[in-house]
Amino acid sequence: MGDEILMEVRNISKKFKKKTIFEGINIRIKRGEIIGIIGASGAGKSVLIKTLNGFYKPSLGEVNIKSIQDMPIGTSTQHNSLYRNLTAGQNLDYFAKISGIKKKERKKIIDNLFKKMGIAQYEKILVKKLSGGTKKRVDISCAILKNPDILILDEPFLGLDPPLVKSLSKFIREYALQGKTVIISSHRTEELSLLCSRMLAMVNKNMYTINKNQIPQVYLIKNG
Amino acid sequence: MVKEMLLIIERNIKIMLNSKMSSAIILLAPLLLIGIMGLALQDTSLKNVKVSIYGPEKDSFYYDFVTQLNDKSFKSDDSNSIEECKDNVINSKSQACIELIKKGEDDYQIKLFVDFSQQRIVWNIIGTIQGVVEEKSRALQEDSISQLNKKLENVPALIKENKEKIDSALFKIEILEDKLGDSERDIFSLLGYLENINQTIGEMRMDVDELSAQGVDVSSLQFQITNIEKRIEDLRTEIKSAEKNIIDSSDIQIKRIKDDLLESREDLEDMEEEFRRAKELDLNKIVDPIPLNYFHVSNEEEGTIVKDLGFIDYLIPSFFMFFILFSSIILSSVFILRERKSMAYLRNRISSVSQAKFISGNFLTIFLTIFLQIALVIFISGFFTNIKIISNLGSIIIICFISIFLFGLMGVAIGSIFSSNEGVLASSISISLLLVMFMPIITPLETIHPSLIKIVSMSPLVFLETKLRLATIFDIGFAISITEIIILSLVSLFLLGIISYSTFKFKEKEI
Numbered sequence: 001m002g003d004e005i006l007m008e009v010r011n012i013s014k015k016f017k018k019k020t021i022f023e024g025i026n027i028r029i030k031r032g033e034i035i036g037i038i039g040a041s042g043a044g045k046s047v048l049i050k051t052l053n054g055f056y057k058p059s060l061g062e063v064n065i066k067s068i069q070d071m072p073i074g075t076s077t078q079h080n081s082l083y084r085n086l087t088a089g090q091n092l093d094y095f096a097k098i099s100g101i102k103k104k105e106r107k108k109i110i111d112n113l114f115k116k117m118g119i120a121q122y123e124k125i126l127v128k129k130l131s132g133g134t135k136k137r138v139d140i141s142c143a144i145l146k147n148p149d150i151l152i153l154d155e156p157f158l159g160l161d162p163p164l165v166k167s168l169s170k171f172i173r174e175y176a177l178q179g180k181t182v183i184i185s186s187h188r189t190e191e192l193s194l195l196c197s198r199m200l201a202m203v204n205k206n207m208y209t210i211n212k213n214q215i216p217q218v219y220l221i222k223n224g
Numbered sequence: 225m226v227k228e229m230l231l232i233i234e235r236n237i238k239i240m241l242n243s244k245m246s247s248a249i250i251l252l253a254p255l256l257l258i259g260i261m262g263l264a265l266q267d268t269s270l271k272n273v274k275v276s277i278y279g280p281e282k283d284s285f286y287y288d289f290v291t292q293l294n295d296k297s298f299k300s301d302d303s304n305s306i307e308e309c310k311d312n313v314i315n316s317k318s319q320a321c322i323e324l325i326k327k328g329e330d331d332y333q334i335k336l337f338v339d340f341s342q343q344r345i346v347w348n349i350i351g352t353i354q355g356v357v358e359e360k361s362r363a364l365q366e367d368s369i370s371q372l373n374k375k376l377e378n379v380p381a382l383i384k385e386n387k388e389k390i391d392s393a394l395f396k397i398e399i400l401e402d403k404l405g406d407s408e409r410d411i412f413s414l415l416g417y418l419e420n421i422n423q424t425i426g427e428m429r430m431d432v433d434e435l436s437a438q439g440v441d442v443s444s445l446q447f448q449i450t451n452i453e454k455r456i457e458d459l460r461t462e463i464k465s466a467e468k469n470i471i472d473s474s475d476i477q478i479k480r481i482k483d484d485l486l487e488s489r490e491d492l493e494d495m496e497e498e499f500r501r502a503k504e505l506d507l508n509k510i511v512d513p514i515p516l517n518y519f520h521v522s523n524e525e526e527g528t529i530v531k532d533l534g535f536i537d538y539l540i541p542s543f544f545m546f547f548i549l550f551s552s553i554i555l556s557s558v559f560i561l562r563e564r565k566s567m568a569y570l571r572n573r574i575s576s577v578s579q580a581k582f583i584s585g586n587f588l589t590i591f592l593t594i595f596l597q598i599a600l601v602i603f604i605s606g607f608f609t610n611i612k613i614i615s616n617l618g619s620i621i622i623i624c625f626i627s628i629f630l631f632g633l634m635g636v637a638i639g640s641i642f643s644s645n646e647g648v649l650a651s652s653i654s655i656s657l658l659l660v661m662f663m664p665i666i667t668p669l670e671t672i673h674p675s676l677i678k679i680v681s682m683s684p685l686v687f688l689e690t691k692l693r694l695a696t697i698f699d700i701g702f703a704i705s706i707t708e709i710i711i712l713s714l715v716s717l718f719l720l721g722i723i724s725y726s727t728f729k730f731k732e733k734e735i
Binding site: 071142 | 228231235238239242243246566567568569570571572573574575576577
């Protein structure tokens with residue numbers, strides 16, 4: 001913990017055909033850090049998140065993860081990576097199986113997560129019938145099934161009411177305190193500034209480290 | 225590998241079961257489809273076909289024809305002109321226009337105007353109307369034959385009557401001949417008398433000559449005797465000549481008449497024989513000299529269809545193939561796209577399970593689903609069709625297995641290439657329709673351009689449908705040629721290539 005570098009992003013660029021989404025991004029993320037990434041809509045935050053979690057390969061550069069886990073990254077996406085026609089319990093069970101969690105541990109882990117996230121009563125309800133906040137909690141539960149070293153959250157506060165934002169923020173802090181790294185991309189700069197240890201802004205296809213206390217100004221300046 | 229694929233299949237099944245609509249569609253759609261098909265095609269005869277009839281002369285033939293059409297469940301209406309009749313077809317008010325033209329007594333012409341753009345029904349209408357016309361023609365034909373038969377029966381009586389007349393004439397000739405014989409005898413006796421007279425005259429001459437020798441002037445007597453002798457001689461000559469002229473010529477004439485009568489009698493006898501033969505002849509053969517009967521190749525039962533196989537039974541193999549093709553291509557393409565567009569796709573993609581396993585798992589789910597559907601369809605169809613399913617179940621399963629595999633793979637390829645619902649559906653339906661268009665039931669190979677026959681005959685759908693037809697209708701076991709194995713392998717490899725390329729190279733395309 002402390003100064004241990006968990007993820008090192010070296011000069012990565014991403015292009016879709018001729019369209020450059022971002023270029024020359026370098027980030028070094030330490031264990032236990034909570035990193036906030038802000039940026040206007042279409043700035044490329046989601047593509048960066050998908051590049052960091054391994055869904056996209058960078059067009060240039062590399063992403064190095066220094067972890068002994070076989071699946072060191074857990075991801076929760078903006079629209080929740082869940083099967084709408086499976087219940088919350090079935091989603092967790094399926095992703096636990098896919099992650100290779102053994103049968104003996106599976107039930108225990110899932111039960112713990114349900115308790116921890118306060119969603120036990122929704123276990124047998126189809127995801128499509130759940131509220132936005134509950135879906136987000138189920139999605140995050142799926143992301144942390146294997147207790148990954150790095151948790152990447154894309155717009156986790158989107159559509160959540162203040163009590164849920166507060167509760168989710170509490171969970172993120174607690175997770176980071178376990179020596180895990182959390183990367184959050186969001187529009188909600190206020191919550192991020194309170195939660196994150198470091199803030200990065202994506203502006204004009206580049207990444208800038210910014211002072212947490214100056215977020216609104218910098219954000220506005222960089223967005224013209 | 226197997227464990228992970230089973231996991232994906234289990235997940236897919238849970239998703240399907242949780243979605244009541246999906247489960248209902250998967251289970252009930254084939255049942256509904258086969259039920260509707262069974263109901264719709266159980267009785268394929270034409271019903272409520274509207275036809276317009278134009279006939280300037282409304283005679284019994286016209287009304288008989290209309291009645292016969294109505295008996296065939298046609299609905300006919302009169303048109304006032306041929307133009308109105310044709311317009312009714314163009315405006316879809318009726319399916320056909322029939323013009324009845326009377327050319328003379330019992331001489332009619334029927335013209336049928338149809339809309340050939342209504343391909344599926346037009347030939348049925350033509351066939352039915354042709355049937356009615358043939359029925360009418362047959363009635364006229366039978367009437368003519370019966371009249372001819374009556375004439376054939378009358379003529380021998382006339383011949384007999386004429387023969388009797390000839391016999392009577394011959395009898396009279398014989399009497400005449402007898403009478404001529406009598407006349408001849410009379411002439412002969414007349415000549416005898418003349419000879420006697422001549423002899424008497426001769427004796428008289430001798431007496432007169434004696435008197436003359438004795439110096440009696442009997443010259444005038446001698447002269448008279450000479451004249452008498454001469455006259456007798458002339459009379460004899462004339463009688464002989466008359467005998468020759470009258471009797472001989474009469475004899476010749478009578479002989480000629482007799483010969484002619486005998487000849488006529490022989491001719492009448494020949495005619496009688498000919499008519500007897502004509503009566504023995506089947507007159508139907510004159511109008512239908514070479515009868516054509518057709519049978520199903522696997523059965524000697526005469527008719528358009530085999531006794532125990534109906535119209536629907538012949539359609540079933542093509543229907544199965546239709547079902548497999550559309551279900552496999554559309555279901556698998558939509559399934560794959562839905563998976564790719566699923567919110568959970570990202571989580572699956574970044575998991576340690578390879579894409580090949582995900583694709584295989586999804587493909588197996590589709591395969592099992594369609595197999596279940598086709599099994600249901602086959603099982604249900606067994607209740608209202610007479611095709612041989614149980615006796616050749618092995619072959620049918622193999623053919624269905626190959627078909628679902630191939631067309632399912634085609635759907636997976638489509639689902640992997642396109643990124644929008646519209647693209648997937650449009651291409652699935654287009655490819656399915658393209659393949660269906662060249663199915664033998666829609667376009668027989670023999671009717672397409674020669675340059676395309678080779679290509680179309682290599683279409684897996686064409687030869688798989690043929691195999692299914694042979695298995696279900698003729699109970700022929702599954703057999704596959706080397707060429708077909710090569711075609712199936714090449715198509716599968718090509719599709720697998722597309723799937724691999726799309727999955728691993730198109731990953732960068734954002735959905």
